[in-house]
Amino acid sequence: MEIIPENIRSILATDCGSTTTKAVLIEKGPDGYRLVTRGEAPTTVEAPFEDVTRGVLNAVKEVEELRGRKLLDGDRILTPQTGEEGVDIYLSTSSAGGGLQMMVSGLVLQMTGESAQRAALGAGAIVMDVMALNDGRRPYEKIKRLRQLRPDMILLSGGTDGGDVKRVAEMAELIAAADPKARLGAGYELPVIYAGNKDAAEVVRASLESRTALSVVPNLRPKLEQENLKPARDAIHDLFMEHVMAHAPGYKKLMTWTAVPIMPTPGAVGLIIEKVAKRDGIAVVGVDIGGATTDVFSVFKVPDTDETVFNRTVSANLGMSYSVSNVMAEAGIENILRWVPFDVDEADLRNRIKNKMIRPTTIPQTLDDLVIEQALCREALRLSFEQHKALAVGLKGKQQSRDISDALDQVASGSSLVNLLDLGLLVGSGGVLSHAPRRAQAALMMLDAFLPEGITELAVDSIFMTPQLGVLSTVHEEAATQVFERDCLILLGPVVAPIGPGKLGQPCITVEWKPEGGKSESRAVPFGTLLLVPIPAEGALTLTVTPERGFDMGAGKGRAVTRTVRGGVVGLILDTRGRQPFSIPTEAAARIEKLRGWNRAMNMYPREV
């Protein structure tokens, strides 16, 4: 279908998340395109529906009711718009397929098997099982296991380049014999990545190409002493996004409804983040925290060049509902509790987290429950960002290799492009950030998780609609840009955070700020403080920060920096709690006192928790 942008009067766009399906209605008015209403409904990937379109219809129904305008004709979205009924275009993004659980295999458990496992873990997957010729199991036991686990993807490695072909062929035949069924149902081809001995690629193709979605990438262990994980890791990542994540029961039906192909949610959000970075000429980090996955995007300059690089990582098993239990398992319960300003019974907390996992659409009703959910969010964001930093190491496609000692150390190679001092804007999206009852809560969650340094602006997606605008930008750039700027991006305010250790109360920074057309004010802030200064929500602000000796704002220790930033709805946040290191007291009473102090400073909650 040909889309003529100037003829578009109304746009309906949905994003099918793993937990919630969000619909937005955009209409063209005298002043251009604006968001007019939104609706949401639980995603229906589970029984009894097992059909993602049901959740779409429910979310659109809500939009219809709120706007008082007919959009549906039974189970059909009315397109194009006729009079006051229907919309000119319907688009969708999807991440309803959820997390990534893989099986990996190699020839020798301790060698290629381990390399394959590292590649999968590095791509954010959960490794359900590692199969190797020498793992002590008989072939039929491996086949049984493959069938039982229903992996989303299989990484097959094995052999050094030029080495044994026969045994690699055996592993391929085993996978072919298992004929594993993917969890996303019939008609969905299981992705298999082959990253083993290059001489065996043809044999593997012969076994697997006809019955799986096979990708062949360079060997992850080309020589015994050399490990080259990046091609396999990138392939896992891309296949997950393109193949697994967007798919969900009913996906094929939904495909027939949309004007352009359904875009995977991270792809759509990435487009917007990239555009913002390009438009403003700044380094940007974006995060979209969902129920099953957390996606992190960054645009940074390559050191000593004029080139910028966009990186996107999908932490496939970190999220706020389906993956919430994995956040606890990966972060450790003590890391979650360090953000909770009251005593919690560990047994009770564990049960709460598991119950959220098995009933993912529930919401916090009490303030304590909200605080716990926001503690989990901080850890999910922190872990996702750690993973992003480790993977955002250079140009895509550029191979990084590690020698055997690195491989054994399990340390990522290359240095991260993510330099927090360069970061100009940090944007958050996803239910827990966009729907936080107070915007200050979103600000502090991002601040605690990302620990920005120097001067950084914070923003959130107002109602969690970046994915829809991303896909819209591919067909109607003007509408996407107008809605993004007017209705989507909410600036929370700039953060000032000097680097350096210090003693509580020691002089740290002096901040001077001057709003456009306003008068200049200044304030000295000692070390160990979190302070919120009211500033206009809109308009520019000139900030000059003079650090004391021993503290660095990016220009060197003790050297002042001046920057023009935008205002925000939360205010100017002065954070001298420390960077490199940032620490929280480990003793419970001291920690609780500290957290409560920070919450008061940020006016986080309606009462003290």
Add this chain to the structure above:
Amino acid sequence: MAHSYTPGLRVTDSARVLRERRLPLKGEVLAPIGAEVAPDTVVARTELPGNIQTVNLAQKLATDPAKVADTLVRPIGSQVRKGEIIATAKSMFGLMKSHAEAPSDGTLESVSTVTGQLILREPPIPVEVTAYVRGHVVEVIPNEGVVIEALGAFLQGIFGVGGETFGPLAVAVSGPEQELLPQHLLPEHRAKVVVGGSFVSYETLMKAREVGVAAVVVGGFDDQDLKRLLGKDLGVAITGGEDLGFTLVLTEGFGRIQMAQRTWTLLNAHQGEIASVSGATQIRAGVMRPEILVPRPGGGSGASTESLEGGLDLGSMLRLIREPYFGRIGWVTALPPELQALDTEAHVRVLEVEFVDDGKRAVVPRANVERIAD
């Protein structure tokens, strides 16, 4: 939007369930179409070649490798028992006699005149697939297995661990609100599917293992105990492969939660009947839930009343699925259409519920309830 789409778990007295039973390798299908099968009926089997054992005869008998073939007391191809003498040799002018024994049961496969090694192949390893559930075969997958149709009661749990098992249903507590305690588990519960009430502790599960119960079905369980049971924190809910000695199915969730009356009544109604149970759970798109199947000859009786989803109306019975009222049961007394502010300051759609146990009322988010049978 008065809808609440919590997991649509099936709890019904009358269901038709199909279960595919496949061999991991090609083999022989033993049950033809129409065959009546019990849970332990072997429906398909195959054999794997046995393991290889090597015996260095030349070294053991101090013989030249070229001559080891002459030392065999039985010809190649013979079947031997473990410990049986398979080769003898004389040395020191016939004064010393040495021999070699079979290290395991098996067949004498070959002997090498180069290395002096004897290859003994152990007996083939049978691989069998059982029916798992009582029913009849409706489809044969040639050389691989069958599809079995079972008719009867079918209950899905919300979470489980442990694989497939079966046994007679035995209700061990007197009410759905009761905790299953170690003293409830008696020797006669061996190999049975034991139904508890609201909760089971790690200690009780250890007693269950000691008694040898096949499966435990209860309302709730603590995550802390799950960690002890599995030896690790369960991050992503993909279970079913654990080797615990029993299968555990939770019908309601984590913590102490009264088993839903409907589930309790249904399980009680089938006491003594053979139930097939699987703990396999995968909570992700394409979800898989643990199950309890109680098939009976001739299929189920009574109407199938599975669909509890859809609109909530005044008077609908529901259960709260989040704090601060987690696990409590009540009925809807008001469905205000406008958004209301919660304690958290979030503005959401709510409903008013009157609790069954104390008659008190509360306002809760609609997202935090699930409809249950009246």
